[in-house]
Amino acid sequence: MAKKVLVSGGAGYIGSHVTVELIAAGYDVVVADNMSNCDISGFEGVKKITGREDIPFYEIDCCDFASVDKLFTEHKIDAVIHFAAFKAVGESVSEPIKYYYNNLVSFLNILEVAKKHGGCNVLFSSSATVYGESKVLPVTEQTPRMPAMSPYGNTKTMCEDILRDVVYATSTQDAVIKGIALRYFNPIGAHPSALIGELPRGVPNNLVPYITQTAIGKRECLSIFGNDYPTEDGTCLRDFIDVTDLAKAHVAAVARMFGGKMKKGYEIFNVGTGRPVSVYELVTKFEKVSGVKLNYKFVPRREGDVMALWADPTFANEELGWKAERTVEETLASAWAWEKYLAEKNK
Ligand code: UD1
Numbered sequence: 001m002a003k004k005v006l007v008s009g010g011a012g013y014i015g016s017h018v019t020v021e022l023i024a025a026g027y028d029v030v031v032a033d034n035m036s037n038c039d040i041s042g043f044e045g046v047k048k049i050t051g052r053e054d055i056p057f058y059e060i061d062c063c064d065f066a067s068v069d070k071l072f073t074e075h076k077i078d079a080v081i082h083f084a085a086f087k088a089v090g091e092s093v094s095e096p097i098k099y100y101y102n103n104l105v106s107f108l109n110i111l112e113v114a115k116k117h118g119g120c121n122v123l124f125s126s127s128a129t130v131y132g133e134s135k136v137l138p139v140t141e142q143t144p145r146m147p148a149m150s151p152y153g154n155t156k157t158m159c160e161d162i163l164r165d166v167v168y169a170t171s172t173q174d175a176v177i178k179g180i181a182l183r184y185f186n187p188i189g190a191h192p193s194a195l196i197g198e199l200p201r202g203v204p205n206n207l208v209p210y211i212t213q214t215a216i217g218k219r220e221c222l223s224i225f226g227n228d229y230p231t232e233d234g235t236c237l238r239d240f241i242d243v244t245d246l247a248k249a250h251v252a253a254v255a256r257m258f259g260g261k262m263k264k265g266y267e268i269f270n271v272g273t274g275r276p277v278s279v280y281e282l283v284t285k286f287e288k289v290s291g292v293k294l295n296y297k298f299v300p301r302r303e304g305d306v307m308a309l310w311a312d313p314t315f316a317n318e319e320l321g322w323k324a325e326r327t328v329e330e331t332l333a334s335a336w337a338w339e340k341y342l343a344e345k346n347k
Pocket residue numbers: 087089127128129149150153186205206207208210222223224225226236237238279302304305306
């Protein structure tokens with residue numbers, strides 16, 4: 001019988017792409033989402049891509065223990081991939097209680113319920129934000145974490161530690177929990193079908209949605225935050241990872257858990273390309289693949305931004321047998337196709 005994977009936050013940007021790849025790999029998937037930061041179109045897109053109308057969907061908030069408990073009673077869950085969290089860095093600074101409450105309580109509930117139902121594998125969606133402004137680049141999983149720059153970042157560090165401690169404690173108990181944290185670099189792009197992609201509410205905080213919305217005419221002008229960094233062109237360096245490549249890393253991690261291949265009960269992997277690309281370079285690459293001349297201007301640095309961050313993905317490449325495959329150009333083309341699809345749909 002196929003293993004069953006619960007994807008919490010499965011209707012969102014990364015969760016929907018992961019659901020597609022899990023189904024393609026033959027897993028049974030249950031999706032839970034409270035729809036607080038997405039609409040049903042993401043899940044509809046997943047059904048269209050996979051041709052599966054029967055994916056169980058729970059509109060629940062993981063902060064509600066009873067709802068999560070009910071889901072685990074109705075399904076024998078073999079692994080959870082936990083995405084259900086708030087992710088806007090700036091908002092987390094102004095609303096820390098909302099962020100700490102939501103991101104921590106939902107994860108604690110998942111762990112508590114998993115334990116109550118006999119234990120399972122837990123994959124936590126972490127972030128390269130835990131490295132802060134690293135002195136050493138590229139960063140490996142051994143690079144020390146730095147104090148987070150925001151409550152959002154803090155919740156990622158805290159959830160990693162919670163998972164580590166729960167794995168340690170349950171290793172000698174009846175209900176064992178094994179854990180993997182995947183530290184994402186900068187996920188961008190959309191599914192090649194253009195049926196699912198990033199759907200920011202309001203003004204986008206992240207670079208690529210801002211670029212594509214400017215190109216389509218929804219935003220007037222892209223502000224490039226800082227061109228006076230000590231980098232080659234003065235703009236920040238990031239490791240932009242294609243969302244489908246990223247989704248495949250989750251499938252590889254889940255297979256590692258189910259295959260008994262983990263070397264420790266709790267493991268961490270960097271999920272990046274290992275290739276730094278500057279913000280300005282990304283803008284020019286976008287202009288090339290889209291054929292659109294982008295309206296942009298340089299403005300002062302954004303508070304809290306790190307100058308440069310990119311991954312050493314060797315550990316994931318070797319241990320997960322996973323590697324980022326798509327080029328930045330292909331990924332930007334997919335983001336553009338998605339923006340055009342949205343424009344067409346909303347006409
Ligand atoms: C941020 C978070 C990261 C989170 C990710 C996805 C931090 C330090 N980073 O990454 O944890 O996982 O978002 O939500 O908290 N830029 C512009 N103009 C724009 C938007 C962005 O120039 O309109 C620049 C930024 O200054 C930055 C780069 O583009 O140098 C990438 O920004 P963004 O997409 O927001 O991601 P990060 O800040 O790297």
